[in-house]
Amino acid sequence: DAGVTQSPTHLIKTRGQQVTLRCSPISGHKSVSWYQQVLGQGPQFIFQYYEKEERGRGNFPDRFSARQFPNYSSELNVNALLLGDSALYLCASSRLPGGAGANVLTFGAGSRLTVL
Amino acid sequence: DAKTTQPNSMESNEEEPVHLPCNHSTISGTDYIHWYRQLPSQGPEYVIHGLTSNVNNRMASLAIAEDRKSSTLILHRATLRDAAVYYCILRDVYNAGNMLTFGGGTRLMVKP
Numbered sequence: 001d002a003g004v005t006q007s008p009t010h011l012i013k014t015r016g017q018q019v020t021l022r023c024s025p026i027s028g029h030k031s032v033s034w035y036q037q038v039l040g041q042g043p044q045f046i047f048q049y050y051e052k053e054e055r056g057r058g059n060f061p062d063r064f065s066a067r068q069f070p071n072y073s074s075e076l077n078v079n080a081l082l083l084g085d086s087a088l089y090l091c092a093s094s095r096l097p098g099g100a101g102a103n104v105l106t107f108g109a110g111s112r113l114t115v116l
Numbered sequence: 117d118a119k120t121t122q123p124n125s126m127e128s129n130e131e132e133p134v135h136l137p138c139n140h141s142t143i144s145g146t147d148y149i150h151w152y153r154q155l156p157s158q159g160p161e162y163v164i165h166g167l168t169s170n171v172n173n174r175m176a177s178l179a180i181a182e183d184r185k186s187s188t189l190i191l192h193r194a195t196l197r198d199a200a201v202y203y204c205i206l207r208d209v210y211n212a213g214n215m216l217t218f219g220g221g222t223r224l225m226v227k228p
């Protein structure tokens with residue numbers, strides 16, 4: 001089975017531009033979560049979607065938005081890019097929307113965004 | 117959310133056991149202990165989780181202190197492929213979402 005796939009793998013943008021990152025979850029997984037990982041730090045939660053509805057939002061400005069499609073794939077949009085948005089953006093999928101037992105997250109390799 | 121504390125880095129020799137500690141003194145009775153690791157240039161990868169009892173799987177073992185205020189991830193024979201950042205994360209059983217709170221983790225270096 002294919003894992004979580006993310007595109008593009010690398011991209012360079014300039015300040016003020018907008019970016020869209022894409023994620024395809026593992027087949028059968030209905031939950032998609034987005035994380036931002038700045039160099040040298042652990043990932044930080046941005047959004048979670050389950051069955052096309054937002055289930056959680058982290059402490060990020062309104063410039064960040066996301067959506068989930070009927071096939072459970074997802075897009076993360078960031079508007080008005082700032083230098084500080086340079087990071088690795090990770091997508092994770094899971095079968096269930098939550099629960100701390102056996103509901104583990106499977107992460108993709110990420111999209112590396114550089115803002116100049 | 118209860119917090120975890122891990123050493124910034126650890127070193128190990130190849131084919132020797134590795135014990136990665138995690139302190140979580142404010143853990144609640146409904147918190148599961150999860151471990152993920154992140155290999156270079158990859159996303160985090162699930163390793164193991166537990167609630168109260170020690171757990172074993174094909175990747176590692178998790179030893180949980182009796183008072184649950186600390187735990188140890190055990191790699192029985194470290195290989196060069198195990199060089200990664202290891203994250204200890206608490207997840208509340210009543211947490212309806214998939215938000216994981218990552219700390220800084222422990223960077224494990226494995227020497228040949």
